[in-house]
Amino acid sequence: MANDERIELDHGGGGYKSWQLLQEVRGILKERGKWQNCEDDAAVYDLGNQKLIFTSDGFIVDPIFFPGGDIGKIAMCGTINDLSVMGAKPLGIALSIVIEEGFPKSDLMKIVKSINQISKESGVPVVTGDTKVTPKGKLDKIEITTSGVGIAEEIIPNNGIKPDDVIITSGDLGEHSVTLLASRFNYKTGLKTDSKPLNKEIEKVGNFLNACKDPTRGGLAANIVEMAEKSKVKIVLDEETLPYKKEVVAVSELLGIDIFSLASEGRFIAAVSPKYKGQALAILRKFNPEAKIIGQAKKGSGVYLKTKLGSYRPIEMPKGKLIPRIC
Amino acid sequence: MEKEVLDKIHKTAAKIDHDVNLMEVCGTHTQAIARAGLRSLMPKNVHLTTGPGCPVCVTAQEDIDAIVSLALGGIPVATYGDMMRVPGAFGSLDQAREKGAKVFDIYSVEEALKIQKGNSNLVFFGLGFETTAPMTAYAIQKGLTVYSTHKLFLPAMKALLEIGELKIDGYICPGHVSAIIGTRPYEEIKAPQVITGFNPDDILLAVYMLLEQIANDDPKVENEYQRVVHPEGNPKALAEIFEVFEPGDGNWRGFGAIPGSGLDIKKKYEAQNAKIKYKSILDKVDFTKSRRKTACKCGEIIRGLKLPSQCPVFQKGCTPDRPIGPCMVSVEGACNVEYRYGK
Amino acid sequence: MCLAFPGKVTKIAGDQAVADFDGIKKEVNISLVKGVKTGDFVMVHAGFAIQKMSKQDAKEVYKLYKEAEGK
Numbered sequence: 001m002a003n004d005e006r007i008e009l010d011h012g013g014g015g016y017k018s019w020q021l022l023q024e025v026r027g028i029l030k031e032r033g034k035w036q037n038c039e040d041d042a043a044v045y046d047l048g049n050q051k052l053i054f055t056s057d058g059f060i061v062d063p064i065f066f067p068g069g070d071i072g073k074i075a076m077c078g079t080i081n082d083l084s085v086m087g088a089k090p091l092g093i094a095l096s097i098v099i100e101e102g103f104p105k106s107d108l109m110k111i112v113k114s115i116n117q118i119s120k121e122s123g124v125p126v127v128t129g130d131t132k133v134t135p136k137g138k139l140d141k142i143e144i145t146t147s148g149v150g151i152a153e154e155i156i157p158n159n160g161i162k163p164d165d166v167i168i169t170s171g172d173l174g175e176h177s178v179t180l181l182a183s184r185f186n187y188k189t190g191l192k193t194d195s196k197p198l199n200k201e202i203e204k205v206g207n208f209l210n211a212c213k214d215p216t217r218g219g220l221a222a223n224i225v226e227m228a229e230k231s232k233v234k235i236v237l238d239e240e241t242l243p244y245k246k247e248v249v250a251v252s253e254l255l256g257i258d259i260f261s262l263a264s265e266g267r268f269i270a271a272v273s274p275k276y277k278g279q280a281l282a283i284l285r286k287f288n289p290e291a292k293i294i295g296q297a298k299k300g301s302g303v304y305l306k307t308k309l310g311s312y313r314p315i316e317m318p319k320g321k322l323i324p325r326i327c
Numbered sequence: 328m329e330k331e332v333l334d335k336i337h338k339t340a341a342k343i344d345h346d347v348n349l350m351e352v353c354g355t356h357t358q359a360i361a362r363a364g365l366r367s368l369m370p371k372n373v374h375l376t377t378g379p380g381c382p383v384c385v386t387a388q389e390d391i392d393a394i395v396s397l398a399l400g401g402i403p404v405a406t407y408g409d410m411m412r413v414p415g416a417f418g419s420l421d422q423a424r425e426k427g428a429k430v431f432d433i434y435s436v437e438e439a440l441k442i443q444k445g446n447s448n449l450v451f452f453g454l455g456f457e458t459t460a461p462m463t464a465y466a467i468q469k470g471l472t473v474y475s476t477h478k479l480f481l482p483a484m485k486a487l488l489e490i491g492e493l494k495i496d497g498y499i500c501p502g503h504v505s506a507i508i509g510t511r512p513y514e515e516i517k518a519p520q521v522i523t524g525f526n527p528d529d530i531l532l533a534v535y536m537l538l539e540q541i542a543n544d545d546p547k548v549e550n551e552y553q554r555v556v557h558p559e560g561n562p563k564a565l566a567e568i569f570e571v572f573e574p575g576d577g578n579w580r581g582f583g584a585i586p587g588s589g590l591d592i593k594k595k596y597e598a599q600n601a602k603i604k605y606k607s608i609l610d611k612v613d614f615t616k617s618r619r620k621t622a623c624k625c626g627e628i629i630r631g632l633k634l635p636s637q638c639p640v641f642q643k644g645c646t647p648d649r650p651i652g653p654c655m656v657s658v659e660g661a662c663n664v665e666y667r668y669g670k
Numbered sequence: 671m672c673l674a675f676p677g678k679v680t681k682i683a684g685d686q687a688v689a690d691f692d693g694i695k696k697e698v699n700i701s702l703v704k705g706v707k708t709g710d711f712v713m714v715h716a717g718f719a720i721q722k723m724s725k726q727d728a729k730e731v732y733k734l735y736k737e738a739e740g741k
Contacts, residue, residue, distance in 0.1 A: 006425050008421075008425070010648060016648055017648050185434065255434075256408075256658065258658075307362075307363050307364050307527075308329070308527075309329055309330075309333070309363060309364070309365075309368060309527060309531075310368070311363065311364025311365065311367045311368050312364055312367070313361065313362065313363075313364040313668050314667070314668060314669075316667050
């Protein structure tokens with residue numbers, strides 16, 4: 001590798017380059033102790049009759065406040081959800097905040113209140129944390145890291161999809177990314193972030209899920225591709241039942257951004273055996289009437305979209321950062 | 328309707344006793360065809376090929392090296408998204424930014440006008456065909472300084488036919504370029520042509536109309552995209568272009584200079600012509616480096632002579648996250664599209 | 671990147687207008703198109719309207735085409 005290689009924005013984009021960087025980092029950090037699943041959203045420690053689940057996530061976001069939420073809300077939901085999609089009951093959160101000198105205190109308190117709101121809603125307390133302040137210009141406003149622990153009797157893997165399983169989304173996707181993009185590009189939309197804690201709904205439906213993941217960074221594309229690869233199945237999604245609102249489609253078209261790479265912060269995708277699909281959907285629809293089946297797993301490999309015309313095209317892990325394309 | 332048109336495409340194609348190459352010359356068509364998986368639905372003798380319709384892809388290496396040199400020379404530069412990542416002899420604009428150069432990616436020239444308020448010596452790297460040229464012309468009249476690589480589209484179509492390297496049986500003509508230039512200019516080209524929109528049904532209908540022209544030996548210009556494209560085009564936008572620009576020798580990747588295909592900034596606006604304003608920096612650039620041969624086959628791919636898969640570096644060393652040529656950078660580039668959708 | 675669908679003009683102030691794209695409201699410059707009025711559909715490219723647009727779609731073109739060809 002060339003010595004002058006620099007970290008690019010793509011390395012944090014959640015796509016292929018992020019994955020490559022993670023591989024390199026994990027190639028150095030080889031010690032695992034008794035921990036398992038160290039490449040997943042959360043790591044697992046077997047306690048005998050129960051499993052301890054542990055995860056951490058850093059958050060930077062521009063703008064900090066956006067329709068339906070703020071950086072505090074997504075920092076809380078992100079970590080609660082990383083534990084929940086593994087089938088864990090989240091126990092507590094550690095919260096670290098790095099603040100740029102000169103940041104308005106009222107904004108900080110607003111963020112802390114929204115963290116508290118999610119804590120109440122989900123029943124997951126913030127139990128410890130840290131605060132640092134950097135000199136002006138050394139950081140863009142604020143950075144939040146949340147770490148969380150949970151316990152589970154059985155984990156829901158992200159590689160457990162079996163041929164014939166149906167693929168379910170817990171609601172329409174991409175609204176979080178689109179809300180942020182719209183704020184950044186001065187578009188007015190009626191959309192709000194989809195950010196919310198998922199622990200309660202996954203607790204209710206968890207027994208039916210063969211595999212589960214939340215399509216945050218990299219969106220449906222990155223996450224379904226990863227699940228299909230790890231599960232060694234082929235997945236066919238149906239263009240007729242794609243889980244996107246017309247406003248989300250419009251923004252993705254307006255900015256020329258692949259709709260499948262748009263992130264959600266309060267949704268999950270899951271694989272369910274066909275015989276339980278009715279029961280699972282019935283539960284999920286109590287939480288969100290948009291929950292639906294978007295495709296099915298088959299023997300083979302790759303993820304494909306069956307178009308309205310009956311042709312098939314592959315869905316790939318997003319490459320490159322989400323930038324608007326113009327010409 | 329789509330199924331019915333598909334059926335007719337197959338029936339008409341069966342009446343044609345040879346292979347038919349239909350070339351689309353608009354990057355958004357390239358992408359739309361791949362996204363809808365249209366190639367897999369075509370009859371065996373109908374081939375949809377990609378031509379020089381991706382503005383990022385046809386931008387000459389010398390121009391990229393010039394703008395990167397300006398950025399590295401301390402001049403703030405703004406341009407449209409994908410252009411940022413096209414590598415050149417001195418790196419890409421993105422890499423110039425990593426090294427500390429002021430480089431802005433923008434969505435509209437109006438953003439460049441805003442950025443200029445805080446960066447008075449800002450240069451906008453103008454690229455694209457008749458679709459984006461009027462906006463650049465508008466911004467120049469509002470005081471923006473521009474390095475123009477804008478191009479006129481029809482000279483490239485004519486050049487392709489004149490070079491005659493590839494048998495092109497018909498053109499799927501661009502939608503937005505045609506919204507500006509109208510349908511009439513295409514009449515100079517003696518080949519089956521259909522102007523069409525970007526939805527799968529638009530493109531299928533265009534293919535059917537082209538096959539009918541070919542089967543009946545009746546080449547003409549037809550307009551499927553009447554909802555946007557009028558025979559006279561958009562006279563106001565055309566007037567805007569020619570207020571500021573005059574045709575010159577455009578420099579195209581893959582073609583070299585095509586007479587009358589470039590849009591040069593007129594003398595009247597030369598104070599905002601970056602090529603003149605920053606001549607002292609540009610004169611010092613070693614453009615022999617731009618002409619160095621690489622394994623990248625973008626030039627031949629743009630001319631429709633090679634498929635991305637026939638390029639020795641395609642998927643081996645040249646990928647969307649580490650592109651060697653512009654056709655892999657742009658989401659509308661033939662290689663990028665093939666990489667993402669080509670399985 | 672050509673945008674495949676139009677916006678409906680909801681407000682005009684000089685060169686600037688607000689257009690609604692399937693529920694997304696966005697500022698567009700309308701100085702390149704003659705006689706844009708509120709309620710018009712416009713095709714937009716890189717932040718500028720480039721042409722007014724009628725509602726006719728491929729289906730109607732196809733119908734007209736079939737009629738003309740007698741097929």
